[in-house]
Amino acid sequence: MSDFDDLKEKLDHHLEIFRGKIKVIRNKKREGLVRSRLIGASRASGDVLVFLDSHCEVNTAWLQPLLHAIAKDSKMVVCPLIDVIDYMTLEYQSSPVVRGAFNWHLDFKWDSVYSYEMDGPEGPTRPIRSPAMAGGIFAINRHYFNEIGQYDKGMDLWGAENLELSLRIWMCGGQLFIIPCSRVGHISKQRFSNQPELVKAMTYNNLRLVHVWLDEYKEQFFLQQPGLKSVAYGNISERVELRKRLGCKSFQWYLDNVFPELETSKGSL
Numbered sequence: 001m002s003d004f005d006d007l008k009e010k011l012d013h014h015l016e017i018f019r020g021k022i023k024v025i026r027n028k029k030r031e032g033l034v035r036s037r038l039i040g041a042s043r044a045s046g047d048v049l050v051f052l053d054s055h056c057e058v059n060t061a062w063l064q065p066l067l068h069a070i071a072k073d074s075k076m077v078v079c080p081l082i083d084v085i086d087y088m089t090l091e092y093q094s095s096p097v098v099r100g101a102f103n104w105h106l107d108f109k110w111d112s113v114y115s116y117e118m119d120g121p122e123g124p125t126r127p128i129r130s131p132a133m134a135g136g137i138f139a140i141n142r143h144y145f146n147e148i149g150q151y152d153k154g155m156d157l158w159g160a161e162n163l164e165l166s167l168r169i170w171m172c173g174g175q176l177f178i179i180p181c182s183r184v185g186h187i188s189k190q191r192f193s194n195q196p197e198l199v200k201a202m203t204y205n206n207l208r209l210v211h212v213w214l215d216e217y218k219e220q221f222f223l224q225q226p227g228l229k230s231v232a233y234g235n236i237s238e239r240v241e242l243r244k245r246l247g248c249k250s251f252q253w254y255l256d257n258v259f260p261e262l263e264t265s266k267g268s269l
Contacts, residue, residue: 032157032201038150041142049145053136055187057085057092065181066139069127074141075174079133080182087187097124097180100132102163103265104220106206108134111261127177131170131259135162137184148172149242152208154234159202164209170258171213172248207233212240215251 015022025043027036041049048070050063062080069078079100084093097118101111111131118124148168151161169176210218211233222229255263 034151034155034158034161034205035153038153041145041150044142047142048139049142050139051137052184053186055085055189056137057185059083059183059185062182062184065179069177069179070139070141073175074144077133077138077140077144077169077174077176078127078182079130079138079176079178080184081178081180082134082137083183083185085185085187087189090187092185094183097128097178099128099130099178100134100166101130101259101261102132104262105224106160106163106209106221108132108162125181127179129258130166130176130178131262132166133162133176135165136186144174148174148246149239152205152212152239154236154239155201155205155208157201158198160205160209164205164213167209167213167251167254168243168248171251171254172243172246203228203231204233207231208236208239212236212243213251217251217255 012024015024023043025040027039031039037051048067050066052058066078066080069076081095081097083095085091086093097113098110099113100108102108113128117128118126120126152164155161155164166176168174206221207228210221214221
């Protein structure tokens with residue numbers, strides 16, 4: 001659902017030349033990013049789902065490396081390297097090889113890749129293990145997406161869904177990689193600190209993640225933000241049951257095997 005005229009009849013007219021290849025699905029009310037993606041995924045019929053933010057520009061031969069990785073392992077979830085498109089000038093700037101990470105505030109950040117991860121015959125084209133995804137751009141086997149519980153439908157609007165899915169992938173038997181041979185440009189928009197509705201949704205979603213996935217380490221999150229201990233986060237019983245049904249590992253396992261650098265930062269900001 002949009003208030004912009006360019007995304008109504010004008011868009012339908014523009015997409016006529018792609019009839020049969022592109023479906024435009026319009027929500028009847030504002031659903032937010034999480035539920036809108038779930039609606040789109042429910043209408044998809046291909047073997048692979050590729051999620052892209054609208055403010056992206058794909059690069060040459062970006063899709064084939066992602067599909068190739070999933071074809072080799074249906075439980076491998078893959079992201080391209082995300083290049084930067086300046087939101088004012090639209091200048092396209094290539095990014096270095098990095099991986100996704102986060103801190104105890106659950107703020108997503110980009111992290112350096114160790115040189116040994118690019119050793120071997122594949123060199124800098126080798127897929128990079130990533131503790132987390134940025135969330136805007138990734139590909140996943142459609143059946144696997146459904147198997148591991150899609151997105152948390154209880155999350156609101158936008159925020160934290162990328163980290164929640166990242167933890168679920170790793171802790172429940174999957175793998176998350178960045179594929180350096182695939183590049184997609186992304187317009188980096190300004191932060192939403194001046195939009196209370198989105199800040200509230202981010203807090204709510206973070207708390208759902210914390211109480212389902214962080215086990216005893218949720219206290220590290222509350223050390224940073226003690227005022228959130230008493231904030232409501234809705235009913236998480238379905239997500240707790242999902243974790244049990246999938247036989248997911250502990251957050252301690254995740255720290256030991258995927259992201260040990262996070263544990264070493266305990267007590268720091």
